Amino acid sequence: MMVVISYDVSTETADGKKRLRKVAKACESHAQRVQNSVFEADLDYSSFMKLKGELLKIMNKDTDSMRFYYLGNHWQRKVEHFGIKKGYNPEGTIIV
Amino acid sequence: MMVVISYDVSTETADGKKRLRKVAKACESHAQRVQNSVFEADLDYSSFMKLKGELLKIMNKDTDSMRFYYLGNHWQRKVEHFGIKKGYNPEGTIIV
Numbered sequence: 001m002m003v004v005i006s007y008d009v010s011t012e013t014a015d016g017k018k019r020l021r022k023v024a025k026a027c028e029s030h031a032q033r034v035q036n037s038v039f040e041a042d043l044d045y046s047s048f049m050k051l052k053g054e055l056l057k058i059m060n061k062d063t064d065s066m067r068f069y070y071l072g073n074h075w076q077r078k079v080e081h082f083g084i085k086k087g088y089n090p091e092g093t094i095i096v
Numbered sequence: 097m098m099v100v101i102s103y104d105v106s107t108e109t110a111d112g113k114k115r116l117r118k119v120a121k122a123c124e125s126h127a128q129r130v131q132n133s134v135f136e137a138d139l140d141y142s143s144f145m146k147l148k149g150e151l152l153k154i155m156n157k158d159t160d161s162m163r164f165y166y167l168g169n170h171w172q173r174k175v176e177h178f179g180i181k182k183g184y185n186p187e188g189t190i191i192v
Contacts, residue, residue, distance in 0.1 A: 004165055006102060008131035008182075035104035035161055037133070061179045065131055068176040069100055080164040083157045086104075090098055 002075035003048055005031065005039040005055065008065040019058055026054045035086070042075075098171035099144055100186070101135040101151065103126065104161040111156075118154045122147065138171075 011017040024033060029039035030051045033078050042049060052068070059066050071078050103119050104150040120129060126147045127137035137144060148164070155162050167174050 004102075006100075006134045007132055008134070008179075034163065035102055035133075037131075038102045038104070038163070056178055057177055063180065065177070065179040065182065067130060067134065067178075069167065070176075071165065071167070071173040072174075078166045078168075080166075081161070082152060082163075083104075083155055083161040083173070084159065086161065 001043065001048065001070040001073055003041045003043070004069040005041060006067045006069070007037045007039075007055075009037065009058070009059070010063065016063075017061075019060060022058045023055055026051065026058060034081075040079075044056060081082065084090065097139065097141065097144065097169055098167040099137045099139070101137060101164070102133075102163045102167040103133045103155070104153075104163075105133065105155070106159065112159075115154055115156060117161065119151055122150045122154060130177075136175075148189060 004025070007020065007021075009020050011020055020037065023039075027039045027041065030043055030047065031039040033039050037052060043051065058091065071085060101123070103116065105116050105119075107116055116133065119135075123129060123135045123137065126139060127135040129135050129183065137147060139147065151162065
């Protein structure tokens with residue numbers, strides 16, 4: 001199933017930047033980073049639940065916001081992209 | 097139908113900040129801002145197509161990225177939220 005993960009964190013603080021890097025790192029082998037704070041994970045249910053548990057441990061629930069959008073298995077026609085496509089490395093730096 | 101709109105723009109430049117404000121403004125009466133750069137629009141097809149046209153005119157396709165996720169009509173169970181819920185005003189400032 002495809003799940004879109006959007007993570008709203010202030011990167012104006014060092015701690016916020018660190019949490020975004022950690023989220024990107026946790027997503028490294030399980031999900032694709034499609035925007036600076038948006039990831040897409042195409043996983044089976046149990047793998048996703050494990051990833052979700054990791055992400056919820058990383059985020060600061062008092063300051064950050066995380067949303068999961070469940071697109072299901074037939075997601076290819078449910079996604080549309082415009083503009084540039086960035087490649088991100090797991091450390092969160094944009095690879096141009 | 098519910099559409100999630102995620103807009104990746106560098107807000108380190110004045111122009112980027114301006115475009116994000118314009119996107120937020122265009123979404124003002126049609127969609128809800130749920131994160132800094134994520135909006136949810138629950139609209140009929142023609143209203144959405146109009147909004148989409150406006151958004152694509154605002155974005156800079158050479159530097160920004162915009163993704164649309166079509167969640168359909170039965171979207172309530174497809175969205176999950178963790179952490180804070182921010183209220184945003186149309187100018188993009190966080191209302192705490």
